[in-house]
Amino acid sequence: MTPSLQALLTAAWAVFVKDLRSELRTRYALNAMLLFAASSAVAVSLGAQFLGTQQNVEPLQAALLWIALLFAALNGLSRSFVQEEETRTALALRLASPPTAIYLGKLLFNLLLLAALDTVTSLLFIMFVGVEVGNVGLFVTLLALGSLCLTTATTILAAIIAKANFKSALFAVLAFPLFIPPLILVIRGTALALTGASWGDGASFLQALISYAVVTFVASLFLFRTVWES
Amino acid sequence: MSATIRVVKSGWVELVDVNALRLELSNVxxxxxxxxxxxxxxLxxxxGETLVVSGANGSGKSTLLRMLCGLQQPTSGTIQYCHDGMAYAPEQARHLLGWVAPDLMLYRELTARENLHFFAEVRGMHCSDMQIDELLERIGLSGxxxxxxxxxxxxxxxxxxxxYALLHHPxxxxxxxxTVTLDAQGATVVEQVVDAQRAVGMSIIATNDPRELRFGDYVLTLNTA
Structure with missing residues (x-):
């Protein structure tokens, strides 16, 4: 590891720790995301009685789970950059930190937020909606990869919309087309995992999700400096 | 003036010969x-030189300073920091710059110490609590x-x-x-900071307070006409 890479990673870690500390003290994003996850799980559970006795309910459960995760994520993941602009701390950060370190730190923070959201939402769905997971390992891996895809796409979009008016609307408009490919993959993969399909059956979904995450991560790394400095 | 100062650039301590450092604006x-x-x-x-930029509200003082640290681009002309035969655009020279402005905000939910530790880390520096305390004492926030x-x-x-601006010895x-919002003691601190800066580099001050014109070796007066 070269010293400059080490310095970059140290700066990225500092951004992550700062965001985590700020979030734990303000809980802007965490509260919004968890409230949305809880309310959607409860809302879905009210209709779950209609699903209970039917066959092949797993695709619908998978879709509902990812709809809840997607909208909760959209609710909270843009906060990391929007808050920097709204509280006008972005200027100080822009002058002091290498842009790549900011992107990596924010990405890591969003990943942690989404991991917390995944855990809570999945448990709520298992408890309230009666979701039964056939292949737990595949289910958890798909959750992790799906969240990684959402995070890599969301983090750069959050940086783009942070300075705009009508942030929420613009975020949703930009995010939706980007999220369609991984959502199709992860919903179908999750449905398979719920039925108890083997790792081999889910391999093609895992590969496609990894590819999507790598492409959006690399593209974001290249784009971020321009977005951040503009 | 001391010949060199230590400046942190992406995790490396770079020795900058302040005697060789020039700011050049051309038809900006x-x-x-x-x-x-x-x-x-x-210009x-x-x-060792201090430039005071004065003028009425809206005359472009803050715009000029924002361009000097690369937060805004000129519509024409060039701004360069020249050092060791190389010319750097402001956005490439941010490790050399310390910026204070009323619209610069630090993280309100963090303590002053946490803020300064954070900005030191992202600049690739390690600051001990003692160094932070010394800095806070220097600007009158001791304790x-x-x-x-x-x-x-x-x-x-x-x-x-x-x-925040002095943390990396720019x-x-x-x-x-x-001196906006500062009391008399705060204004004295600013005077001391500007005086001390003469030994380690240059200062550019934007103000519309006539009392602050005395800080400058040169005064650039902007008008709105």
Whole structure:
């Protein structure tokens, strides 16, 4: 590891720790995301009685789970950059930190937020909606990869919309087309995992999700400096 | 003047010969939409020198300082920091710059110490608590380092901006409205900071307070006409 890479990673870690500390003290994003996850799980559970006795309910459960995760994520993941602009701390950060370190730190923070959201939402769905997971390992891996895809796409979009008016609307408009490919993959993969399909059956979904995450991560790394400095 | 100072650049400690550092503006013009705010400004500033930029509200003082740290681009002309035969655009030279302005905000939910540790780390520096305490004492916030910034008065927040700007010992100090919201003691601190900066580099100060014209070796007066 070269010293400059080490310095970059140290700066990225500092951004992550700062965001985590700020979030734990303000809980802007965490509260919004968890409230949305809880309310959607409860809302879905009210209709779950209609699903209970039917066959092949797993695709619908998978879709509902990812709809809840997607909208909760959209609710909270843009906060990391929007808050920097709204509280006008972005200027100080822009002058002091290498842009790549900011992107990596924010990405890591969003990943942690989404991991917390995944855990809570999945448990709520298992408890309230009666979701039964056939292949737990595949289910958890798909959750992790799906969240990684959402995070890599969301983090750069959050940086783009942070300075705009009508942030929420613009975020949703930009995010939706980007999220369609991984959502199709992860919903179908999750449905398979719920039925108890083997790792081999889910391999093609895992590969496609990894590819999507790598492409959006690399593209974001290249784009971020321009977005951040503009 | 000391020959070299230590500046941190992406995790490396770079020795900068402040005697070889120059700021050069050549025909810098800037504006917003069709309105031209600054027209064809050219100047050179050397080590140990202080430039005061004065003028009425809207005359372009803050715009000029924002361009000097690369937060805004001129519509034409060039701004360069020249050092060791190389010329750097402002956005490439941010490790050389310390910026204080009323619209510079630090993290209100963090303490002053946490803010300064954070900005030191992202600059690739390691700052001990003792160094932070010395810096806070220098700008008159001794004993308040562990308070969250949200509890600071506007004057204390402005003092903390000085700590942020001086943290990495920059050879170029950019001060926009340097004493705004400060009390008499705070204004004295600013005077000491500007005086001390002469030994390690240059300062550019934007102000419309006539009392602050005395800081400058040169005064650039902008008008709105």
């Amino acid at each position: 013009t800037a504006g917003y939409g069709s309105r031209v705010v600054l027209r064809a400004i050219s 050179t500033l050397g080590p 308040r380092g562990d308070d969250r910034v949200i509890g600071y008065s506007s004057g204390m927040t402005h003092r903390l901006r000085y700590a 050879p170029v100090l950019l001060l926009d409205e340097p």
